Amino acid sequence: MKNQLDHSRFIHSPGSLFVLSTKSTGILAAVSVGLAAAAHPYATKMSSGGLLLSVGALQCCWLGANLAISFLEAPVKFLAPSPSRRNLVDVGRHVFSGINKVEVFLAAFDMLGWYLLLQRGLIPSTGGASLTTKSILQQWPRFMPGLVVYVLESFTFLPIMRDLGARYVEGKPVENAKIHGVYVSFEILKVATLITSTVSIGRALMKMF
Secondary structure, three states: OHHHHHHHOOOOOHHHHHHHOHHHHHHHHHHHHHHHHHHHHHHOOOOHHHHHHHHHHHHHHHHHHHHHHHHHHHHHHHHOOOOOHHHHHHHHHHHHHHHHHHHHHHHHHHHHHHHHHHHHOOOOOOOOOOOOHHHHHHHHHHHOHHHHHHHHHHHHHHHHHHHHHHHHHOOOOOOOOOHHHHHHHHHHHHHHHHHHHHHHHHHHHHHHO
């Protein structure tokens, strides 16, 4: 009976499977890009100040979510004395998978916002005041490296982390544990680039107002 009860703890609900699935992230990414594309005509009508404020607010939300989850919730929860480490790891892989699903919407609209900012020349770039679509695309790695890191995390490192977490929770041997350090490094890089890009928006707003 005890073994049967222990085994039942690892039966995932549909919601749990959705949160942990990489396929669902891909579906949400397609939906997010579609919503951002649908919002493009309305975003082009925004004033320059409104566009800067909107993208700045979005960046602050993305940055705040990463700081709260990756650098506060993640380490602090292991200080709690009551849950076992396996329970905390199981909670952690659900939390990180959940925030990853939220980030996909933030990333899609952030991409739209930066495209419009560069198109209007509101953010200084190496392409000059008059930018073509091609030159704007070439500028994205400079202004939106957080998006590049996010994609790598979502479809490369996070699935590996989830699998390792599942093995640990089930009491199986865990290999490639160093991948956690790589993931943490990516999180630090993403936060640093989001801070840099948010500061650039703040400077543009200060010049405008």
